[in-house]
Amino acid sequence: MLVVVSLVFVSFALASVPPHDFKYRISTQGIFVEDHFFLWQELYDFFFIKQNGQEVLVLRTKSVFPGEVIVTLGDVSVEKIKHTILPFLAYREYINQTFMEKSGNWLAKTFPLESSQSHHAPHKVASGK
Numbered sequence: 001m002l003v004v005v006s007l008v009f010v011s012f013a014l015a016s017v018p019p020h021d022f023k024y025r026i027s028t029q030g031i032f033v034e035d036h037f038f039l040w041q042e043l044y045d046f047f048f049i050k051q052n053g054q055e056v057l058v059l060r061t062k063s064v065f066p067g068e069v070i071v072t073l074g075d076v077s078v079e080k081i082k083h084t085i086l087p088f089l090a091y092r093e094y095i096n097q098t099f100m101e102k103s104g105n106w107l108a109k110t111f112p113l114e115s116s117q118s119h120h121a122p123h124k125v126a127s128g129k
Contacts, residue, residue, distance in 0.1 A: 011104035016113055024071050026084055031059065033069055043069075045090040048078050057081055059089070 025032040030039040044060040055078055059069040073081060082091060097105070 007100065008103050008107065011100040012107040015101070015104035015108055026081075028088075031069075031071075031085075033071060038069060040088040043089055045092050046085055047092040047095050048082075058095075 023034060030037055030042070032038075038059070038061070042061055042063065044062050046057060046059045049056050049058060055073045057071040057073060059071070061067055061069065085091075
């Protein structure tokens with residue numbers, strides 16, 4: 001039971017941390033992310049998700065490790081990235097979430113780490129003139 005709770009906590013913590021911007025370059029041979037180059041032959045498929053209000057490209061690898069390469073898009077459009085990668089990899093419009101992803105999302109919705117601004121807003125006092 002302790003292992004399950006710790007795994008749920010780790011997935012919740014990882015899901016709640018916003019992704020940071022990476023430097024990446026796409027070429028005809030593969031994709032260069034920060035300090036690692038992935039050949040197209042090492043990658044399986046790709047899809048897009050929205051995390052913390054940002055569009056994110058997810059590249060799944062054929063090997064178990066790393067499994068997924070996640071790249072924030074910044075100001076680059078999804079259609080431009082899709083058009084560039086589509087000749088090399090299969091595009092998935094819908095991906096089923098794993099149990100850990102579902103658990104992390106449920107925890108994030110049920111027990112948010114950030115409090116709502118409406119709870120801390122000062123109340124206005126009406127004057128009795």
